[in-house]
Amino acid sequence: MSRKVIVAGVGMIPFAKPGASASYDEMGAQAGRLALEDAGVGYDDIQQAYAGYVYGDSTSGQKALYRIGMSGIPIVNVNNNCSTGSTALFLARQAIASGAADCVLALGFEQMSPGALGSVFQDRPSPFDQFDAVTDRLLGMPEIPLALRYFGGAGLSHMKKYGTKLETFAKIRAKASRHAANNPLALFRKLVSEEDVMSAPMLWPGVMTRLMACPPTCGGAAAVLVSEDFAKAKGLDTRVSIAAQAMTTDRAGTFESDDMMRVVGYDMTKEAAAKVYEAAGIGPDEVDVIELHDCFAQNELISYEALGLCPEGGAEKFVEDGDNTYGGRFVTNPSGGLLSKGHPLGATGLAQCFELTHQLRGTAGERGVPDARIALQHNLGLGGACVVTMYCRQ
Template identity: 75%
Template sequence: MSRDVFVAGVGMIPFAKPGKSEPYFQMGSTATRLALADAGLAYGALQQAYVGYVYGDSTAGQRALYEVGMSGIPIVNVNNNCSTGSTALFLARQAVASGAADCVLALGFEQMNPGALGSVYSDRPSPFDRFDQETDALVGQSDIPLALRYFGGAGKAHMQEFGTQLSTFAKIRAKASRHAARNPLALFRTEVSEEEILAAPMLWPGVMTRLMACPPTCGAAAAIVVSETYARQHGLDHSVRIRAQAMTTDGPETFAAHDMREVVGFGMAQAAARQVYEQAGIGPEDVQVVELHDCFAHNELLSYEALGLCPVGGAEKFVCDGDNSYGGKYVTNPSGGLLSKGHPLGATGLAQCTELVQQLRGKAADRQVANARLALQHNLGLGGACVVTLYERV
């Protein structure tokens, strides 16, 4: 048995630089209150909650939600690296689809430190041991921060196979800034040109400049998912349905292919997207708007191909033709994406959800994608997990 699941409410706070935000529990409770207000519900209506964060102690989800209410409901804390927020949404949707609950909260937050990501627990084996070994073998560059080596290496592999130019990644980053200029919740709202991006300090000569990487960010976002019966009984907005959703983890190709693109999750994303299209009975050409995981401009380009928005090897033409923005085939990351909106790891998936729900409701203001009916979300976490979700205006 599987029931239709609708997004009745969403909430998101403006993202901020590390050190400039409120504590995690205040950010999380504020996003929850915003989602409840958007849905027109009291906290007591929630029957379960799934709370995602990467950097925090156990039961930080309870700490955040206790600020809103202490109703005794099940609260499950979730950590799945950068796909944490959409993993919380995946679990919330499953609870409603299965009939286990009718009204469930998915919440994500992150209070981050400045600088590159690093390991917190140095006294035990890292879950990235095998990823690091493969990356060392394929690209070396041990003097470069880890995440940059992963995604820069994947971008370099694309450059080497297809002749992709550094300027193409700059075009993607410039597009993100143009979109974010319309988003009051984005961290960076200043437009930057392709030339400025190419002139920024090189993090990896010939492969990546500083502006091609997303910034560490603090923030929170939330969504409330409900069954159709519950929505009708309580007069809730049920104009946006989760039509299909899939979550995948690494397959053998991650290491067996000896390709940095597979190390960073190309196969996971491709498999999740394929499952979603099959569940919904559509193709990527039926989608109008996409929020995808652009932690680096390089991963946005790879994701175009993994999600089937263009053929493998066709991403540079896709970008140069303007098919990734308003007036093209798709509008990708109208929010500004991770590159400009920011990337608070646990909140990112639910911030993407918030943007797409607003798009399908026709309430995205200056960012509105005309006639948006189907919206695709792609959220990736190395180590690894990928969640792809298709939303539909009904």
């Protein structure tokens, strides 16, 4: 029997450019302490911990958590590419829901290098071999950096299929900057217009400008999850709970569809969202606020459709109608998203949790969504895994 899972505390540090941050263990420990403080519990209350990061040696989670305490608890190191933070959250939620633990810490951190993402190990098969083979066949252009080629290709697929204009992606990036202006934890808070985005250097002519891509960043974020009984016994904040959560991985269609949108996880997102809506008994029309995986403006647009926020092929109208921002149907990425906040891979999913928890508590300040009660989180990692989480205010 599944138990209710409460988000008792969240913590996040400001994200920074590579070379301008503290070390990964310092960032992770700082985020963890903030989450413990926010929850009102001590490290001795934590029964399990899940530590997420992508670029680091094994047991980096212990290195970060030992700075907080050394209580002998199970610490599990998690790596699921860009969905690492939400995968740690997924495992922590399972531990609470199943009754295996009553108080669990999910932690994410990343100390990144400048420049485009790349493979670390060159002496063995890449987990992206199949993805690259399909992408080579559909697009060619191997000189374009890996992530840019994948997601730019997905945007190009949408443009060809539905006539979507490059300016629509620019509108999404401009919206992100308006939201980030009210987020003191966002790395880039400067307002940019649609024209600014369009006039930025072209990374892929006709497909993507530099401002449509999120920057590599360093940072940390964390969440304390507890059972409802534990929360009540300790007098903790029970306002925010996880109503439903699902993780999906690729199916054969990723490689057999001849569609770059599906190569980058459209099907994973669609399936995970459907599972969450069914499990929660809450449809997309009831969602108030969303943090979704906008590693590129192109991925934000195709995610609108995959999450069921608008019909397939309807994302451009969705953007033009302003249904992705304040005053529209949904407020998407009020934090500024990855495009403005930055994307330290292991921390991203937990930073989304941080934002949505404050949105539902009503403590998000000027970027708060009025009377928000239902929140949706979408975190995607190529290779691949997708985690969709629904939160409710009690």
